[in-house]
Structure formats: structure tokens, C-alpha cells
């Protein structure tokens with residue numbers, strides 16, 4: 001008899017989505033015409049110049065360990081990119097490069113959170129958050145939101161949640177799964193409440209370049225009074241269709257960035273040298289590919305929003321960024337006088353009866369909704385939405 005896995009692994013749940021993913025694969029293997037609105041990554045190839053830079057690295061010996069926090073060349077390129085795109089000032093010493101945004105988030109949480117610290121997390125949330133908070137020994141304090149307030153938190157709600165134990169407030173903008181984004185004014189309204197605490201703000205901006213209707217990214221780091229406490233996180237994944245390259249960065253005050261870099265250097269030595277070299281090309285080039293992909297997503301956003309709006313008793317704020325829509329569907333059951341079976345049951349039935357793969361809202365902390373991704377062709381979006389409409393009409 002040998003020892004079981006460590007207790008910390010029991011604190012973390014494995015993704016409920018696995019059931020849906022496994023069933024989708026089984027139906028496809030059976031030849032069923034499953035249409036997927038469940039993916040969380042761009043359906044584009046990584047742009048050619050970035051791919052070429054990766055190949056160059058492989059062929060020219062850029063294949064060894066690098067500085068633990070990322071090469072100086074890449075951190076300089078990221079510093080210039082952030083100054084160009086967000087008008088924010090971060091020196092290379094204030095930047096940590098990791099294996100994707102998720103890895104940056106984990107590093108920052110491990111660097112900032114002590115056992116028992118509270119972390120405020122608005123729901124619906126990106127599903128990794130509660131688990132990473134718990135891994136760091138923190139206690140997630142979940143704030144519920146609603147489609148009526150575009151799934152954003154209010155200053156009063158935040159004020160009620162803050163306690164002397166609050167170590168961090170997570171803001172994800174644009175958000176996954178709701179795809180709504182804070183405006184500068186909305187962040188300004190939260191600022192006085194945040195300033196009454198000593199909390200860090202973890203500002204997840206991995207979708208910062210996927211914004212629609214002419215919106216500009218609003219970050220807490222843009223506000224001078226919040227800049228020092230903001231841990232700004234972004235990534236190559238969504239902006240440059242580079243999910244598999246695993247390359248992200250985090251910025252903040254030097255001390256916390258150095259603490260996170262120390263953890264990272266012992267755990268992974270450094271991010272991939274090849275991905276780092278390709279990332280220099282991604283963040284430094286003319287950004288035309290990035291803008292082209294954004295325009296395609298905006299067209300698909302218009303399409304899916306117009307289709308979802310036709311569904312009776314369903315509420316969904318218009319996606320302002322990212323590539324998801326998060327319709328609240330429980331009202332459709334209420335209107336039919338039937339008990340709502342929960343989002344996992346709805347997702348499974350959509351899969352079994354209509355061959356549509358979606359993500360149950362419960363995995364994002366909101367069981368009243370399902371997440372549809374529009375990282376799919378217009379044809380797939382149109383067909384899938386018409387099958388969901390048919391399903392809802394039969395409740």
C-alpha cells in the first residue's frame with residue numbers, strides 16, 4: 001500500500017466540462033454531425049510571420065534555457081507594446097513572462113496569497129479561478145452578477161464583500177464567459193471602494209484586443225491611484241491565435257513581480273525559448289493580422305447576438321469583447337411552467353438531442369446560463385443557433 005495523492009489535490013475539482021467534451025468526442029466518433037459552440041480559442045492559424053519566427057528560433061539555436069522571468073529582448077518588446085497599445089508604462093523589471101496567461105495568474109496568486117486570505121471573484125468567472133485561489137490557500141468570495149447589469153459588479157456590492165482579510169480582487173475584462181467589459185467610468189466608480197482596502201487587483205486582460213463597437217480597453221492600471229496595486233495579465237493566446245504556444249505576461253510593482261519570478265524559476269526554469277522568440281514578432285509587428293481577426297469576430301458577434309435575441313424568455317447582454325455569449329436560459333422553463341433542470345442537464349440534452357456542443361454555465365459559477373462560443377464559422381453559428389431555438393421551443 002503506497003500513500004494517496006496529497007491533500008491539496010482534493011481541494012481542487014476537475015473540470016465538469018470533461019463530461020461534455022468526452023460525450024462530444026464519442027458522438028463524433030459515431031459519425032454524428034456535432035456542431036461545436038464550446039471552444040475557448042480562436043479558430044485561426046497563428047499568423048505566418050509569427051510561425052516563421054518560431055521556425056527561425058528552432059533553426060538558429062534559440063533553443064536553450066532563458067532567463068527565468070523571460071528574455072530581456074521579449075520583456076523590452078512587451079514593454080514597448082503595452083506603451084503603444086495601452087499607454088501604460090511598465091519597465092522590463094516590472095514584467096514576468098510565463099507559459100500562458102493562466103500560468104501568470106497562478107504565479108501571481110502564489111506570490112500574493114497566504115493561507116486563509118480572501119479573494120473576491122465576480123461570477124460568472126473563468127473556471128480556473130476558484131481552483132487556483134484554493135491551490136494558493138486562499139478563500140474565494142464569489143460575487144453574483146446578472147445579465148441586467150451586464151454581468152458586472154457594482155461599487156456597493158464590492159464594498160459589502162471587502163473585509164480586513166481581502167487580499168485580492170479579481171477583475172476580468174473583457175470577461176469569459178460573459179464577454180462584457182468594464183468602461184473607464186465603471187472602473188472609476190469602483191476605485192474609491194478598492195482604495196479603502198489593501199487589496200491587490202488582479203486584472204485579467206487576455207481579451208484586451210478583442211473589443212467591439214469601437215470600445216477601447218479600460219484597465220485599473222490606467223488609473224494612477226490603482227496602478228501600484230494592479231497586477232495586469234495578458235497573453236499571446238487570444239490576440240495572436242497562439243493558444244498552443246503557451247506565452248503570457250504579467251506586470252506590476254517590481255517586488256511582487258520578482259517574488260512571482262522566483263517561484264516560476266524554481267518550478268519551470270523559464271518559458272519556452274522558441275515561443276518567446278515568436279512572441280517578439282507577435283507583439284512588435286504591424287498588428288494587421290490581429291485587427292483582421294478582430295473584425296471577423298465582430299461580424300460573428302453581430303450574427304450570434306441577432307440570433308440569440310430571437311429566443312423567447314432568454315436574456316443575454318450583447319458581447320462587448322472576447323468571443324462568447326452567455327444567455328440566461330432558466331426563464332424559458334419558468335415561462336413553460338416546468339422546473340429548470342440546471343445548465344449541465346441542458347448542455348447534455350442539447351448535445352444528445354440536437355448535436356450541439358455548448359458549455360454549462362455551472363462550471364463558470366452561474367447555473368442559470370449556458371456559454372456559446374462564436375469562435376466558429378458563420379455557417380456553424382447559424383445552424384447551431386437554429387437547432388437551439390428548436391430545442392427551446394419544445395420545452
Ligand SMILES: Cc1ncc(COP(=O)(O)O)c(C=O)c1O
Pocket residue numbers: 040099100101102103126172175176204206234235236237243247248
Ligand atoms: C479569462 C481568461 N483568462 C486567462 C485565460 C488563459 O489563457 P492563456 O493561458 O492561454 O494565456 C483564459 C483562457 O481561456 C481566459 O479565458
